[in-house]
Amino acid sequence: MSLLTNVTDHALDDGYAEAAARRSAGGTGLPGRLRARLGLAAALLLSAAVVTLGAVQAQISAPTLAKEREQLINRIQSETAAADKLQESVDALRDSVGSTQREALRKQGGDRAELVSLLAGATPVQGPGVKIVVDDAKQARTSGGGPRESSGFSDTGRVRDRDMQRVVNGLWQSGAEAIAVNGQRLTSLSAIRAAGDAILVDNKPLAPPYTVLAVGDGQRLSTAFQDSADGQYLHVLQQNYGVRASISAQDEVRLPAAPSLIVRTAKPGKGTS
Known part of the structure; x- marks a missing residue:
């Protein structure tokens, strides 16, 4: 009888009973x-x-x-x-x-x-002369701040207005009769200046490479320029700062006339007693 009573009281296994209780409490x-x-x-x-x-x-x-x-x-x-x-x-x-x-x-x-x-x-003028091509270094930067700002040299690898001024002045000093930069004819009143990283020749912006043509005795002019202080300056820019430059004597170069000229006249003034 005790066995029957136990089966009746525990008809469901205890494990199933616990699982059923959990499902009732927390859902399925x-x-x-x-x-x-x-x-x-x-x-x-x-x-x-x-x-x-x-x-x-x-x-x-x-x-x-x-x-x-x-x-x-x-x-x-x-x-x-x-x-x-x-x-x-x-x-x-x-x-x-x-x-x-x-x-x-x-x-x-x-x-x-x-x-x-x-x-x-x-x-316009044509005749024998010299061709100088000046260009920025291959890895040129757009800003300076180094020795160039105080010494006049280019530590950024970019060609500056002062560099072109020295090239042009060196050519005049070496005997050039006429000069043009990127087709822009220079006169005694021409100015080479800077606007940011751009070089202006008579207020006209130019882009590198800068081609300088000068009329004169080609070989003699080339030699005189390279031996001058300005020619040595350009050589320093090449060797130390990566500025690219080449110079060659030409049998014939052609320079255009200056775009506009300012005509000035002088008149005798009255003397003072």
């Missing part, structure tokens, strides 16, 4: 997984809705942006065309002024007109 675990899946699905739906809304807004605003972009392009093209026309007008007026000045020099100078025009840069 299935609703938790279901909630996680439902949360993931909701997040995906929300993301899809955001993406769809963004695409719709982009489609709505695209025509407006395209129209604004087209208007901006048209404005740029229009302003560029206007600037080109103005530049053509300036060039034409400059040529006219140059022709008038050259004619005035011819009339006033008589037999010396050709020499005066040459020295003033009023007429």
Whole structure:
């Protein structure tokens, strides 16, 4: 009887009873997984809705942006065309002024007109000479701050206005009769200056490499320049700072006339007692 009584009282195994009790207290675990899946699905739906809304807004605003972009392009093209026309007008007026000045020099100078025009840069010139090409170092930096700022040398590897000034002055001193830098004819009033990292010749910005053409006795001019202090300065820039430079005598170089000239006259003044 005791066995029957025990089977009746403990019809369910103790382990199953404990498991049943845990399920009754904390649930089966299935609703938790279901909630996680439902949360993931909701997040995906929300993301899809955001993406769809963004695409719709982009489609709505695209025509407006395209129209604004087209208007901006048209404005740029229009302003560029206007600037080109103005530049053509300036060039034409400059040529006219140059022709008038050259004619005035011819009339006033008589037999010396050709020499005066040459020295003033009023007429194109050609003949034997020298070609010097100066360029930045291959790994040139855009800013300095080193010894160059105080000593005059280029520690950045970039060619500076003072470097070109010394090259040009060295050529004049070595016997050059006429000089042009990147096609820009130099006169006695020409200025070589800097605007940031750009070099200006008579306020016209030039880009490297800088090609300097000088009319004169080619081989003699080349030798005299390289032996001069300015030629040695250029050599130092090559050896110590990586500035690239080459010099060669030319059988013939062609230099244009200066774009515009400033004609100045002197008048005798009244003496003072």
